[in-house]
Amino acid sequence: MLPSRNVLGQPLVPCSHAPRTGWRRDGCCNTDAQDRGSHTVCARVTAEFLAYLASQGNDLITPMPDYDFPGLKPGDQWCVVARSWLDAFKAGKACPVVLVSTHQAALDIVPLDALLAHAYAEET
Secondary structure, three states, rough: OOOOOOOOOOOOOOOOOOOEOOOOOOOOOOOOOOOOOEEEEEEOOOOOHHHHHHOOOOOOOEEEEOOOEOOOOOEEEEEEEEHHHHHHOOOOOOOOOOHOOOOOOHHHHHHHHHHHHOEOOOOO
């Protein structure tokens, strides 16, 4: 099996192991046919982004111990649903994106220009 690729066409780099993220909870924004949400954008979350997602019914702030989910705080990195990130982008609430850790499948939903415009500063 070929290694997963990021939006830059390079091998996918892990997004976060603390907290452990990813559709498969492998630390990477990998995806598969069961991932209907396309958890492919490695977001470096901000308070504004988290508040926006919560206002849309996706609370990533509140811990859920039953699912081994610690809740996110600003500065955490997390594989978010590509459509959710795009909606936040359109609403002017997008957070930075770690390009090397964002799966190329995100490009099926999010334009590359939008991702590049929000590239996490340490990558640029």
